[in-house]
Every structure is written in structure tokens, then in C-alpha cells.
Amino acid sequence: xxxxxxxxxxxxxxxxxxxxxxxxxxxxxxxxxxxxxxxxxxxxxxxxxxxxxxxxxxxxxxxxxxxxxxxxxxxxxxxxxxxxxxxxxxxxxxxxxxxxxxxxxxxxxxxxxxxxxxxxxxxxxxxxxxxxxxxxxxxxxxxxxxxxxxxxxxxxxxxxxxxxxxxxxxxxxxxxxxxxxxxxxxxxxxxxxxxxxxxxxxxxxxxxxxxxxxxxxxxxxxxxxxxxxxxxxxxxxxxxxxxxxxxxxxxxxxxxxxxxxxxxxxxxxxxxxxxxxxxxxxxxxxxxxxxxxxxxxxxxxxxxxxxxxxxxxxxxxxxxxxxxxxxxxxxxxxxxxxxxxxxxxxxxxxxxxxxxxxxxxxxxxxxxxxxxxxxxxxxxxxxxxxxxxxxxxxxxxxxxxxxxxxxxxxxxxxxxxxxxxxxxxxxxxxxxxxxxxxxxxxxxxxxxxxxxxxxxxxxxxxxxxxxxxxxxxxxxxxxxxxxxxxxxxxxxxxxxxxxxxxxxxxxxxxxxxxxxxxxxxxxxxxxxxxxxxxxxxxxxxxxxxxxxxxxxxxxxxxxxxxxxxxxxxxxxxxxxxxxxxxxxxxxxxxxxxxxxxxxxxxxxxxxxxxxxxxxxxxxxxxxxxxxxxxxxxxxxxxxxxxxxxxxxxxxxxxxxxxxxxxxxxxxxxxxxxxxxxxxxxxxxxxxxxxxxxxxxxxxxxxxxxxxxxxxxxxxxxxxxxxxxxxxxxxxxxxxxxxxxxxxxxxxxxxxxxxxxxxxxxxxxxxxxxxxxxxxxx
Numbered sequence: 001x002x003x004x005x006x007x008x009x010x011x012x013x014x015x016x017x018x019x020x021x022x023x024x025x026x027x028x029x030x031x032x033x034x035x036x037x038x039x040x041x042x043x044x045x046x047x048x049x050x051x052x053x054x055x056x057x058x059x060x061x062x063x064x065x066x067x068x069x070x071x072x073x074x075x076x077x078x079x080x081x082x083x084x085x086x087x088x089x090x091x092x093x094x095x096x097x098x099x100x101x102x103x104x105x106x107x108x109x110x111x112x113x114x115x116x117x118x119x120x121x122x123x124x125x126x127x128x129x130x131x132x133x134x135x136x137x138x139x140x141x142x143x144x145x146x147x148x149x150x151x152x153x154x155x156x157x158x159x160x161x162x163x164x165x166x167x168x169x170x171x172x173x174x175x176x177x178x179x180x181x182x183x184x185x186x187x188x189x190x191x192x193x194x195x196x197x198x199x200x201x202x203x204x205x206x207x208x209x210x211x212x213x214x215x216x217x218x219x220x221x222x223x224x225x226x227x228x229x230x231x232x233x234x235x236x237x238x239x240x241x242x243x244x245x246x247x248x249x250x251x252x253x254x255x256x257x258x259x260x261x262x263x264x265x266x267x268x269x270x271x272x273x274x275x276x277x278x279x280x281x282x283x284x285x286x287x288x289x290x291x292x293x294x295x296x297x298x299x300x301x302x303x304x305x306x307x308x309x310x311x312x313x314x315x316x317x318x319x320x321x322x323x324x325x326x327x328x329x330x331x332x333x334x335x336x337x338x339x340x341x342x343x344x345x346x347x348x349x350x351x352x353x354x355x356x357x358x359x360x361x362x363x364x365x366x367x368x369x370x371x372x373x374x375x376x377x378x379x380x381x382x383x384x385x386x387x388x389x390x391x392x393x394x395x396x397x398x399x400x401x402x403x404x405x406x407x408x409x410x411x412x413x414x415x416x417x418x419x420x421x422x423x424x425x426x427x428x429x430x431x432x433x434x435x436x437x438x439x440x441x442x443x444x445x446x447x448x449x450x451x452x453x454x455x456x457x458x459x460x461x462x463x464x465x466x467x468x469x470x471x472x473x474x475x476x477x478x479x480x481x482x483x484x485x486x487x488x489x490x491x492x493x494x495x496x497x498x499x500x501x502x503x504x505x506x507x508x509x510x511x512x513x514x515x516x517x518x519x520x521x522x523x524x525x526x527x528x529x530x531x532x533x534x535x536x537x538x539x540x541x542x543x544x545x546x547x548x549x550x551x552x553x554x555x556x557x558x559x560x561x562x563x564x565x566x567x568x569x570x571x572x573x574x575x576x577x578x579x580x581x582x583x584x585x586x587x588x589x590x591x592x593x594x595x596x597x598x599x600x601x602x603x604x605x606x607x608x609x610x611x612x613x614x615x616x617x618x619x620x621x622x623x624x625x626x627x628x629x630x631x632x633x634x635x636x637x638x639x640x641x642x643x644x645x646x647x648x649x650x651x652x653x654x655x656x657x658x659x660x661x662x663x664x665x666x667x668x669x670x671x672x673x674x675x676x677x678x679x680x681x682x683x684x685x686x687x688x689x690x691x692x693x694x695x696x697x698x699x700x701x702x703x704x705x706x707x708x709x710x711x712x713x714x715x716x717x718x719x720x721x722x723x724x725x726x727x728x729x730x731x732x733x734x735x736x737x738x739x740x741x742x743x744x745x746x747x748x749x750x751x752x753x754x755x756x757x758x759x760x761x762x763x764x765x766x767x768x769x770x771x772x773x774x775x776x777x
Contacts, residue, residue: 035326039318047310054302062295066266070258071250073287074268077234078256080226081193081272081283085182088214089195091125093180096199096212105132105140105199105210117143119150126222129192129215131155132199133168135208147190147217163187166275167196168211174198177208184218184272184280191218191272191281218272218281237269237282263296264289328357336364413731416753420444421663424756425670468606470629471512473559474503474537480516481535492524493532500539505559506629511602518599519563519622526567526620536562539628549611550625558608561624569614579610599624646763647672652693654684654701654713655729660752664700667756673763681708685716693722698747698766703730711744718745725766729754 095101095116104112117130128145139161143152155161167181182195192215199210216222227234247257247269257269266289274280335349348368349361370377427440477496485494516535523533540560542550547560570578579600600610603624614620651673655661658679665675676691678684684701685708699717701710708716714726728741731752741749748762 035321036318039314039321043310043314043317047306051303051306054306055299058295058299058302062291066289066291067250067258069291070266070268070287071256073232073285074250074256074258074270076230076232077226077268077270077283077285080230081270084226085193085195088127088193088216089180089182089197091127092195092197092212092214095130095214096197097202097205099201101132101199101212102201102209105134105212107134107140110141113141113143113152113154117152119145119152122152123150125214127214127216129155129160129213131161131164131213131215133161133172133211133213135172135210137165137168137172137211140210142213147219163192164194164196164213164215167194168213171196171198171211172208175208177206181275184274185215186274186280192216193218193222223283232285232287234283234285237284240267240284240286260289261286263292266292325357328352332357332361332364413752415659417657417660417663417731420753421660421667421756425663425667428670468506468508471505471507471509472503473505473507473512473561473626474498474500476509476512477516477535477537477561480513481520484517484520488520488524488533489529491530492527494520494535495532496535496537498537500537500559502539502557502628503537503559504629505606505626507606507626511605515561515599515602515624516563518596519624522596522622523563523565523567523620526565526569528567531566534562534564536560536564538562540625542625547611547623547625548613549609549623553609553625557628558625559628561626562621563624564619564621566619569616569618569620570612572616575612575614578612596622646760648674649697649763649766650674650676650695651763652676652678652684652688652696652699652701654678654681654699654705654710656680656702656705660702664754671760671763680705681710681713684708684713688717693717693720693724696724698763699724699726700729701726703728704732714744714746727759727762 100109100112100116103109113130122128122130122143122145128147129142130144131142132140134140139155142155142160144155144160145152163185167185170181171179173179177198177200180195180197183193185192185194194213194215196211196213198208199212200207201209223234223236245259245261245267247259247267250256250258250268255271255273257271259267259269261267266287268285268287270283270285271279272281272283332349348365351358351361351365423440423444427437427444430437430440477498481494481496488494520533520535527533538560540547540550540558542553542555542558544550550558579596596610599622603610603626606626608624608626611623611625612620613623646668649672651668653661653665653668653675654677655664656679661677661679665677668675676687676696678687681701684699688696688699699713701713703710710728710730714728717724717726725747726745727748727750728746729750729752738749747766750759750762
């Protein structure tokens with residue numbers, strides 16, 4: 001990079017200097033200025049946030065304390081008035097228990113009010129009104145001191161006695177003399193504090209003889225007297241100038257409330273409720289606000305302390321930031337600028353300490369070192385790119401080979417269908433026990449072996465799930481190693497050691513051969529043409545400590561295949577990568593990097609695992625763990641299937657291969673079928689419509705055909721609503737799922753070369769064409 005900078009020429013450098021000078025004339029904010037501004041902004045924001053939070057907490061706490069303070073004051077006023085009501089009730093009970101009061105209530109002793117309730121007595125008691133009722137709630141008499149006079153007078157029968165009629169009715173209604181009532185009652189502009197109690201004799205205090213009411217006016221004198229007792233000013237709400245304030249409740253029921261007048265005063269309101277829960281009188285107490293004043297002072301103190309602390313913190317933080325960060329960054333900037341201007345990659349930034357700036361300086365120095373090594377790195381990158389391209393080409397070749405193998409399997413299966421078909425027909429025409437029949441059997445066995453070879457080609461093309469069959473791994477190893485022996489150099493020794501009691505497993509033999517071939521060839525390549533490859537087979541029970549790579553397998557019994565070589569082994573740093581696709585430790589042109597990934601893939605598809613053990617300089621051992629198959633039942637001796645007749649079956653046979661079409665038609669006709677042939681799907685569909693498709697018992701069609709394929713032909717038949725079973729035949733069934741074929745409506749999927757016994761059984765299961773709703777189940 002520096003060399004390229006040097007080669008840009010004088011003009012570019014002068015242009016950069018002119019641009020730098022232009023920006024410098026604008027005088028942008030320096031890093032120090034930005035840091036100070038950032039510290040100031042963050043500090044102010046933090047302090048304001050803390051002050052706001054503290055103010056909210058302080059305001060909430062002071063409001064709660066002030067409410068409690070006002071509530072206690074209002075409660076004292078309410079308790080004081082309730083206490084006076086109690087005193088009034090006790091005074092009434094004292095008089096109600098006199099025998100003279102009983103006599104007066106009974107209409108006797110008319111002198112009773114004059115003798116007992118004089119002006120002096122009423123003044124001492126503070127009671128301006130006393131009323132007595134008989135047992136029938138009729139007024140008996142009493143005294144009444146007017147608000148403007150001092151001499152007792154006779155009560156007004158129509159006003160004074162009727163005022164307390166509801167309370168008297170309640171008291172006298174209880175003949176057991178247990179009910180009394182007290183409270184507040186408003187009559188016009190006068191509010192009375194009253195107590196109504198039953199009149200009882202001393203001889204029998206449990207019988208109501210009448211009722212007695214004592215009452216006192218709620219006037220300024222009464223309120224002033226109570227205010228002096230509780231030592232706080234109390235006035236009627238109507239007499240206070242701040243009656244328009246909005247009060248907030250202090251308790252449920254609304255009897256206690258408060259309102260703030262200003263920053264110095266607060267009002268508490270006490271409602272004295274009448275019998276019907278309506279306010280008879282409202283009292284207001286004006287209180288000072290010491291808690292509010294203290295909260296305001298605390299708030300200002302908190303703000304002052306916060307601002308002072310913020311100023312101190314900001315200054316200290318800015319000084320430390322300037323000393324330990326900004327100055328060092330400025331030095332680093334000067335060094336980097338010098339490296340760029342002098343174009344000297346040998347210059348290095350000074351590294352002081354071990355913090356982030358020091359690591360940044362170290363990183364810059366590393367970058368300069370990297371620039372010096374850039375030429376060699378580019379060369380290395382070019383070589384890696386070429387190697388990746390070679391691996392890509394190799395992978396494309398393998399993919400083309402796989403597709404080619406699949407195509408070969410497809411065409412060869414069609415040929416095998418014709419060969420096996422004609423051999424089967426020929427065999428049936430030959431007498432049993434004859435030499436020609438034996439030769440035909442040999443030919444059929446060879447054709448079946450060819451079928452297995454085609455199956456191997458299909459597996460090599462990596463299509464389809466493994467064909468799991470019960471397999472003896474010991475026998476498979478013997479056959480595979482015998483084939484591999486001929487392909488290895490004579491200087492490589494190959495030996496098999498089997499120490500297993502049970503070697504049966506459910507596996508795809510072809511794919512197991514891939515495992516053996518890949519592992520043995522890798523071992524031979526690792527020894528550079530000279531050494532010994534040992535293949536071991538034994539039984540293990542997992543979990544076990546000496547089984548590398550088997551940690552994720554479930555517990556159980558497994559076959560362990562070990563392939564050991566005497567090469568140099570696998571380096572520890574490469575042991576995690578050797579199973580990656582396209583990764584290889586071989587030289588250019590040797591190895592594709594796909595052998596070990598295929599081994600792992602096949603092992604996992606068989607519910608197994610692969611492991612590696614490679615001590616330094618002691619060769620490498622690859623382990624393959626495969627689950628042991630359960631014991632198989634003793635198979636019955638196969639019997640020769642009896643020849644079955646398919647007489648009366650009418651079939652539509654479709655295949656684009658004339659050889660397959662001819663042999664299948666001949667075989668079906670020999671079984672008694674009426675066969676109509678077609679060379680492709682379009683021809684078959686036209687004949688199906690022309691000959692009335694309902695007359696066919698079944699349609700046998702190839703999958704891949706020109707114009708209309710087997711799948712499209714089946715869809716047309718299904719959509720025609722004619723209940724005709726369709727059997728799909730294919731020479732390349734690996735890419736098809738039989739279950740999905742059945743779900744699509746087809747009766748069955750038959751791979752080529754055809755199993756004529758299975759085809760015969762399928763056709764025997766199909767009901768006649770005249771049976772309604774038939775299907776090929």
C-alpha cells in the first residue's frame with residue numbers, strides 16, 4: 001500500500017495538501033474540544049436527570065407527609081366534636097334516669113323544668129335546649145333558651161319538639177331502653193348538636209318510659225371553645241374567605257378533606273354529617289405548611305449540591321480524559337501522519353501501557369507489518385484460489401460422473417428388463433431337470449448379478465435411500481479386500497483381523513463397500529506406497545472409554561471397523577478438518593477431499609459414527625461404528641411360485657422401448673391377458689379413449705416417455721373419473737418416493753428390471769373391470 005502511495009505522484013500529494021489546508025482554514029472542532037463538549041453535555045444531562053428524579057421523590061415524600069399531617073389535624077377536630085357529643089349524651093342520661101324526669105314524662109310534676117333547669121344550671125351545662133317526651137312520643141315539656149336571651153322559656157310545641165321527632169321515634173320504639181342517638185341536625189341556619197336518650201326509672205332501668213333530648217347550638221362560642229381545647233383555629237366554612245378552593249378527600253366517606261391555599265397555608269375540612277348523611281355543618285381549619293417549606297429548602301439544597309458535584313466531576317473527568325486519552329491519541333495521530341507523509345513503512349507507533357490505545361498502536365504496527373508482507377500474501381492467495389478452482393473442477397467432474405452413472409443405470413435397467421423377460425419366458429418353455437433349463441438358470445443368475453451392479457451405479461450417483469438388507473460384515477470385508485488387493489502396490493501389506501462374535505447388521509452392502517474402499521485407499525496414500533494396512537473387526541458395547549468418535553451414539557451393541565496404517569498420521573490441527581468436503585492433505589492432483597466425508601455420511605445414514613485416533617508419528621486409525629442387527633428368524637425354504645392364470649384381464653401396456661414393450665406383452669399374453677400396447681403416453685391416451693377405458697382392468701405405463709410421460713398419463717386417467725388402476729414402471733426409481741406415488745393415485749411403483757412374480761401378484765389382486773369402484777390396493 002505504501003509503495004502504491006509513493007507511486008501516485010507529486011500532483012496527488014500536492015492536491016491532498018491543498019484540500020487539507022482548505023479544511024484546516026475552516027477550523028473544525030478538535031478531538032479535545034469534542035471530548036470536553038461531550039463530557040459537559042453528558043454531565044449536565046446526568047445531573048438534570050438525577051435532580052428530576054430526586055425532586056420527584058422529594059415531592060412525593062413531602063406530599064405524603066403533608067397529607068398525614070393535615071389528616072391528623074382534621075382527625076383531632078372531628079374527635080373533639082365527637083367527644084362533645086359524648087359529653088352531651090352523658091348529660092342527657094344523667095337527667096333521664098331521675099325519677100322526677102319519669103314523673104314529668106308521665107304528666108306529673110309540672111314544676112320539674114322550673115325547679116331543675118334554671119338559667120344558672122343551663123349556663124353551667126351549656127345546654128340551651130332540653131325536651132322531654134312521654135312513652136307515646138308526645139311532648140311532655142322542657143326548656144329553651146333563645147340565642148338572644150338568657151331566661152329559660154317553654155319550648156315551642158310545633159317547632160322544637162317536631163325537630164327531633166325522627167330521633168325520638170327511634171329511641172321510644174325500643175321498649176328495652178337500649179337505644180340512644182346523637183349527632184348533628186340543621187334547622188334553618190342553626191345547627192344543633194343533640195343527644196336523645198330513653199327515660200327510665202331507677203327501679204326498672206330496662207323499660208322505656210319516654211325520651212329526653214338535650215341540644216346545643218353550633219355557634220361561634222361553641223367552636224371557639226373547642227378550638228381552644230385542640231389548640232388550632234377552627235371556623236365554619238361559610239365564615240372562611242377561601243371557600244372556593246377545590247378540596248381533596250383525606251378519607252373514605254368524604255368527611256375529611258384538604259386544600260392548599262398557597263405555599264404557606266393549607267386548609268383541612270371536617271364535615272359534620274346529619275342523620276341522613278348530608279353535611280349539617282362544615283368546619284375549616286387553617287394550618288401552616290412547615291413540611292412544604294422544608295421540602296422546598298431541601299430541593300434547593302439538593303440542586304446546589306448536584307450542580308457543584310457535577311462541576312467538580314466534569315472538571316476532574318475532563319482533565320483525566322485529556323491526560324490519559326486525548327494526548328495519547330494526538331501523539332498516535334502525529335505518528336500515523338508522519339508514516340503516511342514520509343512513506344516509510346519502517347516507522348512504528350510508540351506503544352505505552354496495555355490499554356485500548358496501546359492495543360490500537362500495536363494494531364497499527366501490525367498493519368504496517370502486514371503491508372510489508374502484502375506481496376507474499378497476494379501470491380499465497382493466488383495459489384489458494386487456483387487450488388479451489390481445481391477442487392471445483394474436480395467436484396464438477398464427480399457430479400458429471402454421477403449423472404453419467406445414473407443415465408447408464410436407467411438405460412441398462414431397460415435392457416435388463418428385456419433380457420430377464422425373454423430368459424424367463426425361455427426358461428418356462430424348457431423342461432425341468434434338463435441341461436438347457438440349467439443353462440437358462442445360469443443366465444438368469446448372471447442377469448440378476450448385473451441388476452446388482454446397476455444398483456451400485458445408482459448408489460454411486462448418490463440418489464435414493466440405502467437399501468437395507470441383512471449383511472455379514474465379515475464376508476463383505478473379505479470380498480472387498482480381495483478386490484482392493486489387486487489395486488494396491490505390492491509393497492503395501494493388507495491384512496484382515498476379525499475378533500467379532502456377531503457380524504450381522506442391516507445395511508446397504510454397496511455403500512459399506514464405499515466405506516472400506518475409501519478408508520483403505522486413504523491409508524495406502526498416507527504411507528507413500530510402503531507399509532502395512534490392518535483392517536480389524538470386533539464387537540463393542542457403548543458407552544466405552546476407548547471408542548474415539550462414538551460419544552454421541554446411544555448405548556448398545558455395535559460392530560467396530562478399524563482401518564490402521566503405518567504412515568505419519570494426521571496432524572492435531574488437521575484432525576477436525578479432514579471430514580470437511582474438498583479438504584485434503586494430499587499434494588496437488590491427488591485426492592478430491594470427498595472420501596472421508598462420504599464415509600461419515602454413509603455411517604450416519606446407517607445410524608453409526610466415525611472416529612479417528614492418530615498419536616504423533618504413530619500412524620492413523622479410523623474407526624467406524626455400526627449397530628448390530630437383531631437375530632433374524634430362520635427363513636423358510638423358498639418354494640417355486642405356482643403359475644397363475646390372468647385370463648380375462650384386459651391391460652393397456654405403455655413403454656417407449658420396443659424391446660421392453662415386446663417382452664412384457666408376450667409374457668402377459670402367455671398368462672392369459674388381453675394386452676393393448678402403446679409406444680408413448682399420447683398414443684396410450686388416445687387408445688384409452690377410443691377403446692372405452694372402463695373396459696381395461698389395469699394400465700401399466702413407463703415413467704419417462706416422449707410427448708406424454710407416465711405421470712401425466714396417470715393424471716389424465718384419474719381426472720377422467722374412470723376407476724382404472726395404474727401401475728407406474730421406471731428404470732430409474734431412485735428419485736421417486738413410492739409413498740408419494742401411491743398418494744398421487746397410482747396403484748404401485750415397479751422398478752426395472754421388473755420382478756415378474758411381483759407383477760403377477762399385483763395383477764391377480766386387481767378385480768375385474770366390471771366391479772364398481774375397483775382399485776389396485
